[in-house]
Amino acid sequence: xxxxxxxxxxxxxxxxxxxxxxxxxxxRSPGPGGQSVNTTDSRVEIELTLDALxxxxxxxxxxxxxxxxxxLAADGRIVVVAREHRSQHRNRVAARExxxxxxxxxxxxxxxxxxxxxxxxxxxxxxxxxKRQRGQTKATRARPPRDA
Numbered sequence: 001x002x003x004x005x006x007x008x009x010x011x012x013x014x015x016x017x018x019x020x021x022x023x024x025x026x027x028r029s030p031g032p033g034g035q036s037v038n039t040t041d042s043r044v045e046i047e048l049t050l051d052a053l054x055x056x057x058x059x060x061x062x063x064x065x066x067x068x069x070x071x072l073a074a075d076g077r078i079v080v081v082a083r084e085h086r087s088q089h090r091n092r093v094a095a096r097e098x099x100x101x102x103x104x105x106x107x108x109x110x111x112x113x114x115x116x117x118x119x120x121x122x123x124x125x126x127x128x129x130x131k132r133q134r135g136q137t138k139a140t141r142a143r144p145p146r147d148a
Contacts, residue, residue: 003048005100010064010107015056022099023047026088043083044091046099050076061107068106078102 003022007014026041050065057065069078080102082095119127 001096003096003100005104005107008104008108010061010109011104015103015107017048017053017056021048021052022096024092024095042086042088042091043081044088044095046080046082046095048078048099050078057107064109065103065106069102 001019003017003019005011005015005017023046025045025047027043027045028041050062053065054062066076078099080095080099082091082098085091085094
């Protein structure tokens with residue numbers, strides 16, 4: 001089954017990763033379950049090698065993915081695990097969605113740099129006036145001086 005990354009920022013036409021490039025492994029999942037908790041391989045581990053994506057991505061996209069995925073293994077593999085559901089099928093769907101979302105986020109272009117701005121004159125004046133008011137309030141709390 002192919003993995004589809006929907007179009008969005010950094011992926012103008014979307015990407016379809018052939019199912020043969022995605023390796024799925026199943027194992028027993030720890031945690032709650034029913035009668036078949038010790039016999040059902042419901043944990044799903046999906047692995048994708050970045051080198052296999054080379055013909056599908058541009059050079060810029062490859063650089064973005066390599067620099068933005070912290071969970072990237074030393075040999076260039078992305079591994080996603082899902083074990084929150086009792087059903088193998090639901091874990092499979094969750095793992096595929098998580099992998100697609102990870103790749104979509106990694107392919108998105110960086111946000112534009114922040115432009116430095118100055119506070120407006122009105123905001124500066126309001127700030128200073130508020131400071132004066134606070135000072136005035138605190139000054140009225142002080143004990144009156146003792147006349148000797």
